[in-house]
Amino acid sequence: MSTIIREVHAMQEASRAERQAGRRIAVVPTMGALHEGHLSLVRLARTHAERVITTIFVNPTQFAPGEDLERYPRPFERDVERATTAGTDFIFAPPVEELYPAGFATSVAVEGLTRVLEGAARPTHFRGVTTIVAKLFLCTLPDVAVFGQKDGQQVAVIRRMAADLNFPVRIVVGPTVREADGLAMSSRNVYLSARERSEAPVLYRALRQAEEAILNREKNAVAIVELMKRLIGENSSGLIDYCSLADAGTLVEQEQLKPGSMVMLSLAVRFGSTRLIDNIVVEVPKPNS
């Protein structure tokens, strides 16, 4: 079974000892409720390091008032078992007051990238994410950190933060793991009613149809976004927060696609009180390819 660590100081000591012994460390930051998507990241982490730390911390500062902080699932014992089986050596699972003691007053923020998409819908979300990720990097002192492409904007924001602050940590991104019908795995899928669950795969279908349009040389990004919206509107009860076709690096929304550029198709849709996100990255075909 993995070693469970609750205190920052103990985690730093354990990491130092591993480094001192010449072993590389990979960290997989999670909020628990581990599903196959997380476990694929743990397995990916193992290929990069001799020791894997999985962090389990439901970070309150990335939830806005009225979001699902309280009801967020916390099946801790099952998480420990799954993380261990997938190859975790240490579980870092501090209580909230260990990471945010009285008087806590510091934040890490990224401008620009964080204003659009998820950041537009959830204005304080990414500041919470970048602050906790910086803290978790400093608690676990890793060589490599592994994140999932499922949170596509988060990946871009964390890459920016890690580079800007000179974290000596390599960011590795694992592909989105999906159910058989295409729905991206998410800890929030458990909130869906049977009907919502049956409709939710339309998100991935919409992304794939948009990808097909791009590969068929449609260059009008606005038309491609409309295509996604129409498909979701006609085939589900979901309320669209956004559908986007943006540059994959800068997240700037596109109008006319540039051949050879990498773009991210992404969306956020509400089913009842459950908000689902998904994305895929596509290379716009070059003229003579």
Added chain:
Amino acid sequence: MSTIIREVHAMQEASRAERQAGRRIAVVPTMGALHEGHLSLVRLARTHAERVITTIFVNPTQFAPGEDLERYPRPFERDVERATTAGTDFIFAPPVEELYPAGFATSVAVEGLTRVLEGAARPTHFRGVTTIVAKLFLCTLPDVAVFGQKDGQQVAVIRRMAADLNFPVRIVVGPTVREADGLAMSSRNVYLSARERSEAPVLYRALRQAEEAILNREKNAVAIVELMKRLIGENSSGLIDYCSLADAGTLVEQEQLKPGSMVMLSLAVRFGSTRLIDNIVVEVPKPNS
């Protein structure tokens, strides 16, 4: 002579190699123009670690438009010589674009503590300081970081930032080094005219008279601040930005002094276009001591 390093990656490699060899590292962050105050911090750093890194970087983001960024003194070769003589092993002196490349978008900020005193006069200053200090910690990966009490509020802000983000770095503070007449050493003293220079020691005299009042059991903080202002006003052409008597930890301005508490007397005064700061920390006497 110290080894001069210009690149982040090379600095991290050098630090890693020292650590791997079991040597502790102390960093002394400076903006160069090294005087006896800085050198005392280098000597203090040596007592805490086998390797001392002095960073020399005039950080543009902690200067506001109209401040003295362009004319800030940069006597690099003399700095290297002095730092080396005082016990520096590595000088980390990156060019601006190495630390702030195109697209840089991240900041580290501390709330509360940074709104008062220097932060009230210079609203973006401390965000620049905390961001660069976080970056320099991650570039140099030290065990210990040494700062001067001269920048008293900066010390409180950096302690908060380092604790909040879980930096595994011990913050050590060296006492303010003064000229024979009491003027705190500062790279900005060179800007003073002969007359301003002759008046400037009144800052330290005011701090010491206020300290004496506290030790003589004056409890009215407002009266003590007035005492400092009067002394400076009557004995110099300096324009007072602020005189303060605040809790030394929280920097909350005091009205009635609490016996046994630690307070910081501090001030900022402009002589022509030169702004000088100084402070001392005092323990308020207990009733029966």
